[in-house]
Amino acid sequence: MPDYAFFQKQFVPLSEAKVGIMTHALHYGTACFDGIRGNWNPEQKQTYLFRPKDHYERLHQSCRILKINLPYSVDELCRLTVELVEKNGYQEDVYIRPLAYKSSQAVGVRLHNLEDDFFVFVIPFGPYLDIDKGARCCVSSWRRVDDSMIPPRAKITGLYVNSALAKTEAWENGFDEAIMLTQEGHVSEGSGENVFLVLQGKLVTPPSSDNILMGITRDTIIKLAKNELGLDTLERSIDRSELYIAEECFLTGTAAHVTPVIEIDHRKVGTGEIGEITQKLQQLFFDVIKGKNPKYLDWCTPVYHQKLAMV
Numbered sequence: 001m002p003d004y005a006f007f008q009k010q011f012v013p014l015s016e017a018k019v020g021i022m023t024h025a026l027h028y029g030t031a032c033f034d035g036i037r038g039n040w041n042p043e044q045k046q047t048y049l050f051r052p053k054d055h056y057e058r059l060h061q062s063c064r065i066l067k068i069n070l071p072y073s074v075d076e077l078c079r080l081t082v083e084l085v086e087k088n089g090y091q092e093d094v095y096i097r098p099l100a101y102k103s104s105q106a107v108g109v110r111l112h113n114l115e116d117d118f119f120v121f122v123i124p125f126g127p128y129l130d131i132d133k134g135a136r137c138c139v140s141s142w143r144r145v146d147d148s149m150i151p152p153r154a155k156i157t158g159l160y161v162n163s164a165l166a167k168t169e170a171w172e173n174g175f176d177e178a179i180m181l182t183q184e185g186h187v188s189e190g191s192g193e194n195v196f197l198v199l200q201g202k203l204v205t206p207p208s209s210d211n212i213l214m215g216i217t218r219d220t221i222i223k224l225a226k227n228e229l230g231l232d233t234l235e236r237s238i239d240r241s242e243l244y245i246a247e248e249c250f251l252t253g254t255a256a257h258v259t260p261v262i263e264i265d266h267r268k269v270g271t272g273e274i275g276e277i278t279q280k281l282q283q284l285f286f287d288v289i290k291g292k293n294p295k296y297l298d299w300c301t302p303v304y305h306q307k308l309a310m311v
C-alpha cells in the first residue's frame with residue numbers, strides 16, 4: 001500500500017484520507033478523474049510521469065463540464081503530483097489517480113450549490129491488458145453514451161458505469177475487452193481505451209464526434225506514427241464490419257498502453273498475429289514513455305531529484 005495521498009489540500013498518510021458516506025459524488029457519480037502513468041526506467045533509476053500537463057488540462061476541462069471548482073493550476077497539479085510520487089518512493093511502474101468531486105454531505109441530484117474537493121493517490125501498476133499476446137475483443141451489446149447524455153470527452157465517474165457494463169459483459173463471455181458502438185452503430189471505443197485500425201495500410205481511428213474520450217495515448221500514437229513511420233492517421237467514422245476486415249487493430253490508453261487486438265467477435269484480425277505497424281508503434285511508444293527517446297523528453301517529467309538508494 002502507498003504511504004501518502006494528497007487529500008484536503010495536504011499530504012496525509014493514506015489511511016487518513018477518507019470521505020463520509022453522505023458524500024455527494026458517491027451517490028450521484030458527480031466526480032471527474034484522470035489517470036497518469038509513472039514509468040520506471042531501471043537504467044536511470046528514474047520514474048517519468050508521461051504527459052502530466054496534458055492529463056491535468058483534460059481534468060480541468062472535465063471539471064468545467066461538471067461545474068467543479070479545481071483550485072489548482074495545471075502547473076500546481078503537476079508539481080504536487082511529482083512531490084507525491086517522490087514521497088511514496090516506488091521503484092516500479094505506477095498509476096496516479098487524481099479525482100475532483102462534489103464533496104458536500106448532501107442528498108439531492110444537482111451540480112449547483114455544492115462544495116468541491118480534490119485528491120490524488122499513486123499505486124504500483126503493471127500491464128492492464130496482455131500487450132504481448134494481444135487481446136480478444138467483442139462488440140458490446142451496450143452502446144456508448146452520447147455527448148447529449150453524459151459527455152464522454154470528460155472523465156466523469158458516473159459515465160464509467162457504461163464502461164463497466166461493457167467490460168464485465170465481455171469478460172463473462174470469455175473476451176478480454178469490449179468495443180462499444182455509438183447509437184448510430186459506428187465504432188466508438190473500448191471500455192477504457194481508444195481503438196485504431198490498419199485498413200489498406202492506413203491508420204484509421206474514430207473522430208471525437210463518435211463519443212470517444214480524446215485519449216492522450218491516442219494523440220501520442222498519431223504523432224509517433226506521423227513523425228517516425230511517416231503514417232498519417234485518418235480520423236473518421238468506422239463501421240462495425242470494418243473491424244472484421246482490418247489488417248491490424250490495437251487499443252490505446254494510459255492503462256492499456258498499446259495493446260494489439262488479435263481477434264474480434266471470434267474473427268481473427270489479419271493473420272491473428274500481432275501486426276507489423278502495431279509492433280513498431282508499441283516499441284516506439286515504450287521507449288518514449290520510459291524517457292529513452294531524447295526527441296520526446298518534453299513529454300516526460302522526472303520524479304526523483306535526489307539519487308535513489310539501490311534496492
Ligand SMILES: Cc1ncc(COP(=O)(O)O)c(C=O)c1O
Pocket residue numbers: 035163189190191192193194212213214215216217218252253254255
Ligand atoms: C473510455 C476511455 N477511452 C479512452 C481512454 C484512453 O485515454 P488516455 O490515452 O488519455 O489514457 C481511456 C483512459 O483514460 C478511457 O477511460
